Amino acid sequence: MRVLGIDPGTANTGYGVVASAPGRLTALASGVIETSSRAPLERRLADIHLFFGSNARSAFAVGQARGVVLLAAGQRAIPCASYTPQQVKGAVCGSGRAGKEQVGRMVQALLRLTEMPKADHTSDALAVAVCHVNRAPLQARLQKAMSE
DSSP, X not given: OEEEEEEOOSSEEEEEEEEEETTEEEEEEEEEEEOOTTSOHHHHHHHHHHHHTTTOSSOOOOHHHHHHHHHHHHHTTOOOOOOOHHHHXXXXXXXXXXXXXXXXXXXXXXXXXXXOOXXXXXXXHHHHHHHHHHHHHHHHHHHXXXXX
């Protein structure tokens, strides 16, 4: 399974792609999409859409940037899941009240990265992807049971 985690914002949108295999998580790509603070909101959202319009697999997002990420995924019929910050922190750190530093260090440990991601948005996006990898199998089984 490959999952794209998104930490959206109109100034900086973090992304992280995680692959899962039995007993192992691997970070495939991550970074931050930066938009100019001088650009009008509609231009910033268009820039985010241009990026995700060609790269979306799975997305998590909040706020206005969430709409363009969901639009890009919807245009390609890619399923999406959303998680609260507390769910993400709980999945990665064991506590929904974990701080940014703790999330970054756990992402580094879980994905066996040589260093902690430099940007909080990158750490958060990778954490979202890890959260989905951990929760998706259970959610799929629950949905199947509910439909039977």
